Amino acid sequence: MRYISLPAVCMILASCGGPQKQPTDIASLPKLNESTLYNRDSVLYVYDANRDVKSQLADKQFLKAIELYRNKKDAQGSLALFKAAIFAQPQAKTYYEMGNALSDVASAQSDDGERTAWLNYALDAYRIAEALNYKPLSKLLFNKACIYARMDDTEEAIPALVAAIELGYDNINNIYKDKDLANLRRWGIDSRITKALEGASDPDKLQWNLYYHEFAALKFPVQLDIPYAQNIRNNELGYDFERFVAEMRDEKFSRETGSMFYRVGIVRNTDSVKTLVYAVQDVMMNEDTPPYYFMASYSNTGKLIDKILVAGHQKLESPFAIATIQESGDFAIKYFELVYEKDPAENGYTDNKVLEQKELNKELYTIASDGHFVKRSTELGMLTK
Numbered sequence: 001m002r003y004i005s006l007p008a009v010c011m012i013l014a015s016c017g018g019p020q021k022q023p024t025d026i027a028s029l030p031k032l033n034e035s036t037l038y039n040r041d042s043v044l045y046v047y048d049a050n051r052d053v054k055s056q057l058a059d060k061q062f063l064k065a066i067e068l069y070r071n072k073k074d075a076q077g078s079l080a081l082f083k084a085a086i087f088a089q090p091q092a093k094t095y096y097e098m099g100n101a102l103s104d105v106a107s108a109q110s111d112d113g114e115r116t117a118w119l120n121y122a123l124d125a126y127r128i129a130e131a132l133n134y135k136p137l138s139k140l141l142f143n144k145a146c147i148y149a150r151m152d153d154t155e156e157a158i159p160a161l162v163a164a165i166e167l168g169y170d171n172i173n174n175i176y177k178d179k180d181l182a183n184l185r186r187w188g189i190d191s192r193i194t195k196a197l198e199g200a201s202d203p204d205k206l207q208w209n210l211y212y213h214e215f216a217a218l219k220f221p222v223q224l225d226i227p228y229a230q231n232i233r234n235n236e237l238g239y240d241f242e243r244f245v246a247e248m249r250d251e252k253f254s255r256e257t258g259s260m261f262y263r264v265g266i267v268r269n270t271d272s273v274k275t276l277v278y279a280v281q282d283v284m285m286n287e288d289t290p291p292y293y294f295m296a297s298y299s300n301t302g303k304l305i306d307k308i309l310v311a312g313h314q315k316l317e318s319p320f321a322i323a324t325i326q327e328s329g330d331f332a333i334k335y336f337e338l339v340y341e342k343d344p345a346e347n348g349y350t351d352n353k354v355l356e357q358k359e360l361n362k363e364l365y366t367i368a369s370d371g372h373f374v375k376r377s378t379e380l381g382m383l384t385k
Helices: 006-014 040-050 056-071 075-088 092-107 112-131 137-150 154-166 172-177 179-186 191-198 203-212 227-231 246-250
Strands: 002-004 222-224 259-269 273-282 292-299 304-311 320-325 330-340 354-367 373-376
Touching (some): 040 112, 112 137, 137 179, 154 191, 259 292, 292 320, 304 330
Antiparallel strands (some): 002 354, 273 292, 320 330, 330 354, 354 373
16 A cells, blocks of 8 residues: 655645635625616626635525425425525526426416416526526426426517427427427427428437537646546536436435536547546535546447546545546546545534545556546556656
C-alpha cells in the first residue's frame, strides 16, 4: 500500500496551488418570492446572481417534489415543494417540472375558469424554464403546444408543436393520440405539422441525437477528481434521457434518497462509436457528496456497447477512483482509500477535509475501435503518469 503526503493529497483532490476563490455565502444572494415567481426579469437576475454556487437545499426540495408528484401522484401537494426549491435557487428543471404539475392540477378542475387559470400558470412556468435554457427544448415545446391546444389556441399550439418536432420531439405516436391535442386533430392535422413530421421518420435516431448533442468535446487530458465537480454543476442532464442512462431507470425517488445527473463530455466521436462521460450525484443523504462518473460507449444509433465506472465511488465503503483520460482514448483509474477528518456517513462532506489518501492500485484501459474498454498492462506504457 502506498501512502501519499498531505501536499500530494491537495494536488490531486483540492488543487492547492494559487489563490483560491472564496466561497460565496448562498444565504446572502438575492432570492425570489411569490410576487416574483413568474417575473422573467426577476428570475433571470436571481438566476445569474446564484449561478456560481450550488444550493443543496434547492436540489433536495426538488427531489422531494418529484417524489410527491411522480411517485405519489400528488400534483397539487408537490407545488409547495417546487416553489421552495425555486426560492432556494431558481433552476430550469424545477420550473419545467412545476409546469407539468400545474398542467395536471388544471386537469383536475371542473370549472372552466379555474382550469384556464391553472393552465396559464403552467405556461408561465414553461416560459421561465425556456428562458433558463431547459433541455431538451423539444419536450418543453410539446408540452406548451398541448396547453395551447387545451385552451383552443391553435394560433400558438401549431407553431409550438412544429418547433417541437423540428427540434427532435420523438414520440410521434403522441401527436396522433395525446388527448391534449384533440382540438388540433378535430380540424385535421395542419399541413405545417405534416411537413415537419416528414423529417421525423426515425424517432429512435431523433432521441439519440438529442441525447448525444447534449455533450461537448472534452479538453484533454482530463482528470476526474473531487475538484472537477465544479465544472459540471450547471450541466444537468434531464430525466427524459433515461433510455440511455440506466441509473435514471433504476433511480427510485424518495424522501431519503435521490440523484442528480450531469453531462461531462465526449471522449471519442467516430462514425460508428460515441464514447461519453456522465456523472451521478447522490444529494439527499449527505450534502456535497462527490459525484461518481461513468464512461459509456454507444453505437451510432444509441445502443449501449460498454460502460465502466471511472471515477468517484457509489458506496462510501468502496475505494475512491480518480480517472485521467487522454485524447488517444487511453485512460488510467487510480483507486484510493480516503481518510476524512470526520466520518462522512455521520457528518457528510461539507467542511469535512480529506486528511490522507492511501493509493491502493491503478488500472490502465484503452477504448478499442468497436467501443469496448480494454484493460492494458502497465508495461505497455500507453499512458502518461
